[in-house]
Amino acid sequence: MIPFLDLKAQYATIGKDIEAAALRVLRSGRYVLGDEVTALEEAFAAYCGVKHAIAVNTGTSALHLALLAAGVGKGDEVITTPFTFIATAAAIRYIGARPVFVDIDPETFNIDPERIEEAITPRTRAIVPVHLYGQMAEMDAILSIARKHDLAVVEDACQAHGAQYDGHMAGSMGLSGCFSFYPGKNLGACGEGGMVVTSSDEQAQKIRMLRDWGQDRRYHHIVEGYNYRMDAVQGAVLAVKLGQLESWIEARRTRARLYGRVLAGSGLGVPLEADGRRHVWHIFAVRTQDREQLQKMLAREGVETGLHYPVPVHLQPAFADLKLGRGSFPMAEAAADSVLSLPLYPEMDLQSVEIVGALLQQDEFAA
Incomplete structure (x- = not known):
């Protein structure tokens, strides 16, 4: 039998470290966010070559919050690819925006930048290129189009942890980048998890508030937010796996x-x-x-x-x-x-x- 994926084989190589990390959290009494998640955020930001990483509960939540922080709202349009996992388009719908699809390059499976401009309308606010299967989209062309039309670029890097484009890490080229830590991903949690990365102080501040009920400090809610926080066990586990x-x-x-x-x-x-x-x-x-x-x-x-x-x-x-x-x-x-x-x-x-x-x-x- 040759399995499609074997997470047990991965666990066999790092199981003791994973168990020690999880046990450390269980003994700490701090189970949501906290030092373990902060340490992961710092390490992942450094890995991606960005200033900030904000841990959330899923990759879908990462996309949702990144689009909200970019100013996309109800009635807006967001250009993306139809050949992706449905979460890409779902996150756009969550904020009342409309996904506008552009066909793919059949060689790379990624969005075809030559078709993007014809899809832009006065309602377009953002482009979400998906780095499908682990290979980054044609970012130079996409960013050039975005600058020309004053559009935000939010990278869906949920399948592309560690991928590079001319030396630039996935997630580091757009306004923000979004990752999933679903167990089957190249960097997978023991459960669910996600991350937004950005070098924008403003975007990072917005996303940190949005993931935690819109508060800038406990019980002071600046904006309407969500319960999208990462739990500490996942933060500790992912920190171990990031090293591998x-x-x-x-x-x-x-x-x-x-x-x-x-x-x-x-x-x-x-x-x-x-x-x-x-x-x-x-x-x-x-x-x-x-x-x-x-x-x-x-x-x-x-x-x-x-x-x-x-x-x-x-x-x-x-x-x-x-x-x-x-x-x-x-x-x-x-x-x-x-x-x-x-x-x-x-x-x-x-x-x-x-x-x-x-x-x-x-x-x-x-x-």
């Missing part, structure tokens, strides 16, 4: 390179690392026109796979009110119909990568 993140990234990159070699000539569409990027390979998604049969074959051989994502956001019933039918974003729809995520995690042995590659060397599964 770079080695895990390199392990992922090694396995992704091996996949690239063993899948050469397979006929499958193999993902690429764009020039000037450091892809951190949260997901290794190949493309095939016979996905169902390929997935069934792998399952018979004991190989777990995933689908990220089989239905683009604009075709989800929850967003039917946008009235965007099939054909609205052909590149995103084609990707949704053809991507298949292969097993990839730091502890995956290299022989397993070669086994999966050998199974996929079959002509009938050509892209």
Whole structure:
């Protein structure tokens, strides 16, 4: 059996440190925010090369608060991609704004910057590029467009911890960047967690208040806020794991390179690392026109796979009110119909990568 992800294997390598961190919190009597979360925030800000990191309870909350702090409100429009996890668009809807989708670059799966300007209207207030699968979007072009039209850029880096664009860390290039620490992410909590990073003092102050009932000090509520605080156990656990993140990234990159070699000539569409990027390979998604049969074959051989994502956001019933039918974003729809995520995690042995590659060397599964 080759699992898609094996969190037990990760735990086996750092279990004692995780347990010690959690026990330290339990004995402290301080279970929400506190010193453990502050220490994580400081370490993560330094890692991302920004001034501030504000810990929250989920990546979705991070996106919600970052957009609010950027001044996006009811009736505004926010440009993003339809090929993403639904939380990206949901966070936009939470504040009464409208997600405006732009099709993707089929080579990187990220938003196509050449299509952004045609989607801008007088109501547009922000762009949310998603660094999908662990590779950063074309940030130079996106930031240039944003400056031209006076728009905020909020990076959805929920799948891109440690990714780089020409040496710049994910989350550090826009007004703010948002991360998820869902357990399956490259940096995952033992539960839920999220983070907003920014070098803006003003944004950081707003987000810190918004995550904690809008108060600037206890029982002094300056704005309407939310209960989006990170719990201390997650802060302590994530601080331990942050120390391992770079080695895990390199392990992922090694396995992704091996996949690239063993899948050469397979006929499958193999993902690429764009020039000037450091892809951190949260997901290794190949493309095939016979996905169902390929997935069934792998399952018979004991190989777990995933689908990220089989239905683009604009075709989800929850967003039917946008009235965007099939054909609205052909590149995103084609990707949704053809991507298949292969097993990839730091502890995956290299022989397993070669086994999966050998199974996929079959002509009938050509892209």
